[in-house]
Amino acid sequence: MNIKVLGIGILLIVLWAVLAIAVPESFLTGNNIENLLRRTAMYGILGIGVSFVIITAGIDLSIGSMVCLSACFLTIFLKVDYVPFDGQKVLSVNPGDSTIVIEGQSSGLKAGDTLRYYGGRRARSALVEVTALETVDYSTPKTTKLTVQGLAGNQDSRGTVARVHAVQEAKTEGQSATVVLAGAHGHLAARDRITFMHPESGLADLGVAATTSSDGRTQITLADELGSVTNEWFAMPVERRQRMPVPAALVLVVCIGLALGFFHGLLVTQLKLQPFVVTLWGLLFYRGISRWSVDDQTVGMGNEYDASLAPLASGKFAITADFGIPYPFFILIAVAVLAAIFLNRTIYGRYMLALGRNEEAARLSGINTTKMTIVAYVICTSLAALGGILFAIDSNSVAPSSFGNFFELYAIAAAVLGGCSLRGGEGGILGVVIGTAVMQTLYNLIVLMKISDTLEFAIIGAVILIGVVADEVLKRVVAQRRQAASSG
Secondary structure: OOHHHHHHHHHHHHHHHHHHHHOHHHHOOHHHHHHHHHHHHHHHHHHHHHHHHHHOOOOOOOHHHHHHHHHHHHHHHOOEEEEEOOOEEEEEEEOOOOEEEEEOOOOOOOOOOEEEEEOOOOEOOEEEEEEEEEEEOOOOOOEEEEEEEOOOEOOEOOOEEEEOEEEEEEEEEOOEEEEEEEOOOOOOOOOOEEEEEOOOOOEEEEEEEEEEEEOOEEEEEEOOOOOOOOOOOEEEEEEEEEOOOHHHHHHHHHHHHHHHHHHHHHHHHOOOOOHHHHHHHHHHHHHHHHHHHOOOOOEOOOOOOOOOOOHHHHOEEEOOOOOEEEHHHHHHHHHHHHHHHHHHHOHHHHHHHHHHHOHHHHHHOOOOHHHHHHHHHHHHHHHHHHHHHHHHHHHOOEOOOOOOOOHHHHHHHHHHHOOOOOOOOOOOHHHHHHHHHHHHHHHHHHHHOOOOHHHHHHHHHHHHHHHHHHHHHHHHHHHHHHHHHHHO
C-alpha cells in the first residue's frame, strides 16, 4: 500500500469518526450505512472506469452523459406495453352518423357485441354497442365499417377499439380477489392485466395472477385489490408485451457502452484528437441523444421489474434485522478485484502504466500504445454503462436533461483522491474505491450535519484541487530526495 492510499484511508477513518461522534443517532443507523455503501458502490464503479483512462494520461468527461444514455436505453429496451387481445386500429370515427371504420377484417365481431373505443384526440372514449357492420373497399387492405350506439365527441381519425366482456361475478375472499368473465380467455396469463369499465363512469386497471376457464366462463384471480368493481362492469383483457428479455437488455446496454468506448479510443489514437475534446463531444452528444430518444420525458420502469431486476440495485444481503449489505456493493467488489488483477497482475496493466508515464518510450519499447489506449476507453465506458444500469434501476426515474449530471466529477475526484495522477502513469484500484468512499462520506456529512447542499460541488472542487496539489507536492518531494540521494 503506497503513501497516497494510506493517507486517503486515514482521512476516511477520520471522517467516519467525526460523524460517529457528532451525529451518532443518524450516521450509525443501518439505513444510513446501507445508503452510504450503495452510493459508494455505484459511484465507485464509475471511478474505477475513469481511473484506467487517467492512468494512460487521458481524461473522460462523458461519463455522466454515458450514464444517462445507458439508463434511457435500458428503459426503452425493457418498456412494457399493454395491448388488448382483441384490439383493432381505428381509421375514422364519426359520432354524427354513429360509425367507426377499423382497419382490416372485423375479427369475429358481430351485431350486439360491446366494444371500448379509446385513444382518440377529439372523440371521447366510450363503451359502444355494435348494431351493424360491413366490409368496405376504401383502399388496400380492406376496412370494416361499424355502426354503433354510444359514441360521443367530435370526428376523429385515431384510436383503438376492442371487445369487452361482461363481469358475471366479482368477489373478495380473505386476501384473494376474483372475477368471473363471460367467455373463454385461456390466452390470459399471469402479469397480463384487465381494464374494467363501468357503463356510466369508472375505470380500473388490475393485474392478473391466475386464470381457469370452463363452461364458457373464465375465473380470474387478481393480483390487485378489487376495489369498486362489481358485476355491473365490463372487462377488457390486455396482454403484457415486454420488448426484450432482461438479460438481453442488460448485455446490449453494456455492449453499446463498449462500442462507444472503442469509438473514443479510435478518435484519440487514429485521428490524434485530444481526449478532452473527444469526451467533451461525448458529454454533449450523448446527452442530446438521451433527450431525443425518450422525447425529453422522464421515464422509468414502474413496478414491472420489482421482483426481478429491482433487487440488483435496491436489494441487500441481510446481516441483521436492521442492516444488510446492498447488492451493488458486491458488484463493486467483483469489478474492483477484476480491475486490480488486470492492472497489477497482467502485462497489459503494466503496459497501461508505462503508457501513462511516457507514451513515446512505451512505443519504442514495443508496446502497442494504440491498443492499450483503446482498451482504457472501452473499460471506462463499459463501466459507465454498468453504472447507468444500476442508477436507473435504483432511482426508477430517469430525467434525461439532468440524470447523471456531473457524475464525471465524482468519478474523476475519486480517482485523483485515490492516487491516480492526472499526468498519467500512476494509480491503483484500492485507492479509487477508498477515494469514492471519501466523496460519498463527505456528501453524507453535508446531509447529516445539515450543511447547505449548495456547497456540495464546492466541496468536490476543493477535493479535486487538494488532490492535484498534494500529488504535485509529493512528486516534487520525491524528485528532490532522489536527486539528493544520487548526488550524495
